[in-house]
Amino acid sequence: MIENESLGQRLAAGDRGALARLISWAENGDPRFASALAPVWARVGRAWRNGVTGPPGAGKSTLVNALAGALRGADKRVGILAVDPTSPFTGGALLGDRIRMEERSSDAGVFIRSMASRGSHGGLSRAAVDACDAMDIAGIDEILLETVGVGQAEFDVMSAVDTVVVVLCPGAGDGVQAMKAGILEVADVLVVNKSDVAGADRLVLDLEESVAARLGRAREAKGGWKAPVVAASAALGRNIDGLVGAIAAHRAHLERCGLARARRERRLEQVRRVMAQHLDDVLWGAGGVREAAERDLAAGVPPYDVASRLAARVLRGATESSRA
Ligand SMILES: Nc1nc2c(ncn2[C@@H]2O[C@H](COP(=O)(O)OP(=O)(O)OP(=O)(O)O)[C@@H](O)[C@H]2O)c(=O)[nH]1
Numbered sequence: 671m672i673e674n675e676s677l678g679q680r681l682a683a684g685d686r687g688a689l690a691r692l693i694s695w696a697e698n699g700d701p702r703f704a705s706a707l708a709p710v711w712a713r714v715g716r717a718w719r720n721g722v723t724g725p726p727g728a729g730k731s732t733l734v735n736a737l738a739g740a741l742r743g744a745d746k747r748v749g750i751l752a753v754d755p756t757s758p759f760t761g762g763a764l765l766g767d768r769i770r771m772e773e774r775s776s777d778a779g780v781f782i783r784s785m786a787s788r789g790s791h792g793g794l795s796r797a798a799v800d801a802c803d804a805m806d807i808a809g810i811d812e813i814l815l816e817t818v819g820v821g822q823a824e825f826d827v828m829s830a831v832d833t834v835v836v837v838l839c840p841g842a843g844d845g846v847q848a849m850k851a852g853i854l855e856v857a858d859v860l861v862v863n864k865s866d867v868a869g870a871d872r873l874v875l876d877l878e879e880s881v882a883a884r885l886g887r888a889r890e891a892k893g894g895w896k897a898p899v900v901a902a903s904a905a906l907g908r909n910i911d912g913l914v915g916a917i918a919a920h921r922a923h924l925e926r927c928g929l930a931r932a933r934r935e936r937r938l939e940q941v942r943r944v945m946a947q948h949l950d951d952v953l954w955g956a957g958g959v960r961e962a963a964e965r966d967l968a969a970g971v972p973p974y975d976v977a978s979r980l981a982a983r984v985l986r987g988a989t990e991s992s993r994a
């Protein structure tokens with residue numbers, strides 16, 4: 671415990687080793703994570719959390735790399751977290767990318783880490799939120815969280831950041847059409863990457879039309895914010911400033927209205943998730959629950975009845991023992 675406290679202090683002082691260890695604990699769902707952060711929790715909330723998501727190969731890592739460069743130029747401390755990367759974080763095949771990334775990783779103002787999600791329910795977003803909290807407390811100004819794909823788990827992660835950047839690129843075709851509704855739902859900023867490739871202009875127009883078409887609903891959900899569509903080329907470093915500007919505009923919008931509330935809601939959601947996990951442990955950790963359930967099921971009791979009976983029994987026991 672004492673050791674954990676000093677780890678928290680080291681984290682708050684910006685110690686990269688402490689940060690790396692804490693992110694490993696977050697990744698593994700290690701209970702020491704919570705006790706290490708508790709003494710320095712008051713420091714959380716200063717980092718801006720950017721999520722970068724989109725289909726495989728859209729250029730997310732290349733873009734994150736370019737964004738990190740621009741943010742470093744503005745003297746921001748940057749934390750990059752790639753969740754479940756499908757390809758090495760170097761941005762794939764381009765040697766130039768790899769060299770740039772390595773330059774960046776020797777820069778003390780950039781912390782880079784990839785993280786594998788646990789298979790368990792809610793594991794991906796829990797671990798990602800914890801890692802962001804650790805980076806935040808370590809004094810990182812801008813977090814860039816990359817997730818690949820556009821499924822439910824990625825959307826859950828994206829619901830835990832301040833600004834969601836969705837990266838698309840020309841040529842993804844039908845795939846993009848199929849998931850467009852979901853994309854427009856979560857995106858605060860849309861990037862059409864690979865603007866050097868044919869079809870980019872058309873994709874920009876298409877997305878702009880779609881944003882406009884469903885503006886009523888989306889606007890209400892996002893407090894009047896209209897997601898801009900930014901054409902950029904991460905590989906060529908084109909219009910990265912435009913993207914930085916779009917993110918800054920979204921941040922200014924949130925800071926004017928809704929940021930505190932959105933963050934409060936997210937913390938509540940986190941508490942709820944952790945409580946549900948605790949309850950699950952209590953219910954299934956209670957002696958004999960599994961056996962009793964098996965017995966009842968074998969006796970032909972319908973599953974819903976088995977569940978409510980056993981839950982009532984375990985929770986009654988838990989309240990009684992907490993009173994004693
Ligand atoms: N032409 C062009 N190619 C690009 C651009 N940005 C990235 N790429 C290339 O697209 C490929 C995928 O880039 P990544 O950055 O790895 O894409 P990603 O979305 O992170 O990929 P995953 O993490 O595997 O989903 C690489 O070969 C990049 O060099 C761009 O602006 N223009």
Ligand SMILES: [Mg+2]
Binds near residue numbers: 731755757818
């Ligand atoms: Mg990537």
